[in-house]
Structure formats: C-alpha cells, structure tokens
Amino acid sequence: MNMYQSLRDAMGVAMTKDDTAVVFGEDVAFGGRQRVFNTPLTEQGIAGFAIGLASMGHTAIAEIQFADYIYPAFDQLVNEAAKFRYRSGGRYDVGKLTIRTPSMSVGHGGLYHSQSPEGFFMGAAGLKVVVPRSPIQAKGLLLSSIRDPNPVIFLEPKILYRSSVEQVPIDDFELPIGKAEVLVKGSDVTLLTYGSPSPSEGFLLS
Structure with a gap:
C-alpha cells in the first residue's frame, strides 16, 4: 500500500469497529451518507462541529483539506479542544477527536499548499x-490517534501519499504514540527526523 491507501484502510477499520465513528470535511464523501459526509468550506466550523460531536461521545474524524488552512480553526483547537478536560476539572473531554490534514511541502504547492504548522x-x-x-506508520498511528483519550492533530506529509510504499498489515493494529522508531x-x-525527511535517512546513513 501507499500512504494514501493505508490511511483509507485505517479509517475503514476504525469505522467498522466503532459504530460512533464519523468522517467529515471538505471533499471526503466516498460512501455512507450518515457517517461520511462533506462540510461547508469553513475550517473553524469543521473543528467546532468535531468538538461538539466528540463531547457527545462520538468518534469524530475530521479533515482540513490542507494544513495551510487550519489557522482559522486555531482558536477552536487550542482554546476549546485542548482545554476541554482541564476546564471541566476532568469531568468531560473530547478524547475521541482527530483532525487529519495534508501537510508539508510537495515541491510545487506555493505558499498556500506547502506549510508545516505543527510547531x-x-x-x-x-x-x-x-x-x-x-x-x-500512517495506518498504525492513525488508529492509535483515533482511539487516544486526547484530541489529536494528525499531519500527513502529502509528498509521501503515493511515493512511499510498504507491505502494510491489513488487520487492525496500532503503533504507540510518542515512542521513537x-x-x-x-x-x-x-539524527532525529519526522514526516517527509525520514525516507532520505537511509541515503544519509549509508
């Protein structure tokens, strides 16, 4: 599988095993009208809707079309999602919230399709x-992110969508978040790297 296929496979696994899982965002609808649907072009609206779903117990898997456009949702993610558990004294959380978004440079994306906002x-x-x-990693970490008890921003290096290919396990599996490979x-x-620089490590180390 390439990374694009492994991400779709991970979402398929998550939705098969979790009846509360919902996938939504801009241009994502590929099946299942009640659980996979498109949203208006409003990143803060997507994030706010995702927070609301997660706070009610749904597994919310939201997509921002490009990481460069995530900034209008910054307040929702940093001041609402991140602080939901803290401000309620641990009584409530949005741990079933995952925001997926294509990130990093692909070489010809220009200023609005090349940013890396993780910092x-x-x-x-x-x-x-x-x-x-x-x-x-894409499949194992996405499944771990979806099931993590904290809100997760999942940044996908878009240059690797089709250029990186591996024998990905077809069953359900998770990789631990926060553990170095x-x-x-x-x-x-x-040498510490993450995301798109990583495939070049073999050349650098050889």
Missing part, C-alpha cells in the same frame, strides 16, 4: 501532534 500546536497542552513517515543504531551521530 504552533506542539506547545498547546492537551493536544497531541502526530506525523507519520511511512504507510505502516530507531532505524539504525550507532555510536557517533544521532
């Missing part, structure tokens, strides 16, 4: 930021 969200206590580097062990240099 803006990494300092927001209460949010998790996840960036896969491969199709296997060690590709090569050595004693001289430590």
